[in-house]
Amino acid sequence: MQPNTAFRPAEADSSLPLAGLKVIEIGVAMAGPFCAMMLGDYGADVIKIERPGDGDDSRSWPPYFHGSLGYYYASANRNKRCLALDLKSPEGVKIATQLLSEADVLVTNFRSGVLDRLGLGWEVLSEINPRLIYCSISGFGRTGPLAAQPANDLFMQAYSGGMSITGEPGGSPAKMGISIADIGAGMFATIGVLTALQARERTGRGQRVDTSLLEGQISMLAHFLTRFFSSGEVPGRSGSGALSSPIYRAYECSDDWIVISAFNQKMWRSLCEVLGKQEWIDDERFHNAQARTQNRDLMISLISDIVKHHPVKYWEERLIAQGVPCSPVNRIDKVVSEEQVHACQMVQEIELPDLGTMHMAGLPIKLGQTPGDVRLPPPRLGQHTSEILLGLGLSQEEIERLENAAIVELDQGWLRQAIETTADAKN
Numbered sequence: 001m002q003p004n005t006a007f008r009p010a011e012a013d014s015s016l017p018l019a020g021l022k023v024i025e026i027g028v029a030m031a032g033p034f035c036a037m038m039l040g041d042y043g044a045d046v047i048k049i050e051r052p053g054d055g056d057d058s059r060s061w062p063p064y065f066h067g068s069l070g071y072y073y074a075s076a077n078r079n080k081r082c083l084a085l086d087l088k089s090p091e092g093v094k095i096a097t098q099l100l101s102e103a104d105v106l107v108t109n110f111r112s113g114v115l116d117r118l119g120l121g122w123e124v125l126s127e128i129n130p131r132l133i134y135c136s137i138s139g140f141g142r143t144g145p146l147a148a149q150p151a152n153d154l155f156m157q158a159y160s161g162g163m164s165i166t167g168e169p170g171g172s173p174a175k176m177g178i179s180i181a182d183i184g185a186g187m188f189a190t191i192g193v194l195t196a197l198q199a200r201e202r203t204g205r206g207q208r209v210d211t212s213l214l215e216g217q218i219s220m221l222a223h224f225l226t227r228f229f230s231s232g233e234v235p236g237r238s239g240s241g242a243l244s245s246p247i248y249r250a251y252e253c254s255d256d257w258i259v260i261s262a263f264n265q266k267m268w269r270s271l272c273e274v275l276g277k278q279e280w281i282d283d284e285r286f287h288n289a290q291a292r293t294q295n296r297d298l299m300i301s302l303i304s305d306i307v308k309h310h311p312v313k314y315w316e317e318r319l320i321a322q323g324v325p326c327s328p329v330n331r332i333d334k335v336v337s338e339e340q341v342h343a344c345q346m347v348q349e350i351e352l353p354d355l356g357t358m359h360m361a362g363l364p365i366k367l368g369q370t371p372g373d374v375r376l377p378p379p380r381l382g383q384h385t386s387e388i389l390l391g392l393g394l395s396q397e398e399i400e401r402l403e404n405a406a407i408v409e410l411d412q413g414w415l416r417q418a419i420e421t422t423a424d425a426k427n
Contacts, residue, residue: 006099006391007045016043017370021197023105024049024096025080026087026120028056030153030179031137031213032109033076034186039105039193040079041363042372047388048080048379049096052409055084055381066355069378075360076186077378078350083389084382084409091407093119098392101129104206105193109137109185112148122208133196135209137189142210151213156181160217165224167237174237184216240329246292246299247271250329255311257329260303260319265289270322274315275306352377382409 007022014020021044025036033048033056040046050056058073065071083099086092097120100106106125108115115121115136122134136142139151157163157175167174192209200206218225224235240259241249247262262271265288272280280286285295292299307315312328319326330338336347336359346362363372385408389399402408 005393006047006388007102015370016373017367018043021045021105022103023047023107024100024103026096026106026108026110026115027137028109029058030072030076030182031185031189032107033058034183035135035137035189035193036080036107037076037078038186038190039107040376041374042365042367043370044105046080047099047384048077048082049085049087050082050381052084052086052382052406055082059381065352065358068355069352069358074358074378078360078374079376080379081376081384081388082379082382083385085385086407087118087120089405089407091402091405095389095392095408096120097125097128099388100125100132103129103132104197105133105135107135107137107189107193111150112136112138112140112142126206126208130205131200132206133193133200133209134206135189135193135196135211137185138210138212140214141212153179153182153213156213156217160214161221161224162217165235165237165243168239169237171237180220181213181217184220185211185213188216188219244293244296245289246296246303249300251304251307253307253310253312253315258307258312258315259327259329261325261327263325267324268292270324271319274318274322274324275303277302277306348374350374350377380411383411385410 018039021039023036023039023044023046025032025046025048027033027036027048036046036048048056054060056073056077058076059070061070061072063071065074085095087096100120116123122136125132125134138147139156140146140149151159154175157166157180158173160181162180163173163175166176188211189209192211196207196209227233228235235243239249240257245263247260247268250257250259260271262268269281272278284291286292286299316326316328328334335341341347344362345366346364348360348362349357350360352358358377360374363374365372386396386399389402389408390396394402399408399410403410
């Protein structure tokens with residue numbers, strides 16, 4: 001096996017906290033790619049392996065940026081290089097194994113057992129590379145009767161119980177707007193990788209890291225579980241607020257919706273002042289949190305009858321002045337123009353070759369001395385195939401042979417994809 005120089009030298013991004021970390025991603029859609037992207041955002045060199053032809057499934061999911069780049073794919077795949085490689089072929093597996101022999105981390109969200117059948121399982125790779133962190137994100141976890149079954153975000157929101165507590169009381173269950181199961185699993189996987197890397201500093205050895213959409217969702221149900229185990233009561237849907245408090249929810253104003261989140265007794269008294277209902281402060285039906293919970297429906301009705309007569313701005317100014325947390329229920333177009341969002345650098349611009357500027361979410365974690373950075377746009381399918389294979393010691397002739405055999409795919413280009421998409425649309 002030839003020396004592996006396919007990864008970029010660490011000094012290229014030495015100011016970043018994960019500079020020098022070598023990551024291979026074999027993932028699709030959101031959970032695995034989101035984890036690998038977070039590692040890439042903070043300096044890791046991430047090589048994303050995608051199948052020739054179609055690549056990551058999410059590449060084809062509309063809508064598209066200029067008819068070429070899927071927005072969904074773009075959202076989880078910046079700061080990566082792409083190797084289009086057929087892992088169903090022995091030569092493809094050999095190339096992947098060569099890369100993984102010197103990698104620090106493998107991130108995958110393929111179904112449990114798939115990489116094992118390809119010869120890229122933990123037992124095989126840990127023998128080749130004892131320092132490897134092997135991070136697997138599955139649907140249901142590594143063990144149990146459903147371990148080998150697939151799952152996706154919507155499925156897991158339902159299976160885990162999260163959907164049963166989302167939606168209006170008496171109404172139908174609702175999916176959370178964000179992909180909470182997928183992104184949650186991706187975040188837990190990132191924590192797992194960083195934890196294993198810290199352990200490797202002491203032991204010198206890598207280890208397997210497992211998490212799943214199911215485990216992430218059960219973890220996020222934290223206080224709902226303790227409430228159920230303590231009381232025996234099955235939590236239900238609570239609409240825009242908490243199951244208990246009527247002053248921790250959204251209310252409809254004359255023009256739009258506002259969230260009032262008065263979570264302590266001082267805020268309750270201030271809310272009564274703003275609503276012009278000082279008598280509620282000592283009313284035995286509402287005077288403390290337990291009483292308000294017992295009379296939740298009545299309280300919601302009374303507050304609704306008052307709030308609906310004025311616009312959001314009216315209530316926002318008065319509530320803020322009295323120290324009561326509140327917020328308009330902002331739509332996405334409003335959020336991305338908020339001064340605070342931009343002050344936190346949570347809207348980033350990234351240049352796409354031949355396509356112009358794309359805006360996307362920024363980095364959520366800020367480090368004072370070694371901050372992360374958006375360095376690379378989402379890669380074209382096979383964009384870095386040649387440079388990675390040349391780094392492995394393959395000749396240009398060998399790369400051309402692999403391409404002709406459909407084992408690898410070289411760069412397709414944004415414009416070619418856009419032209420073909422436009423042509424298909426006209427036909």
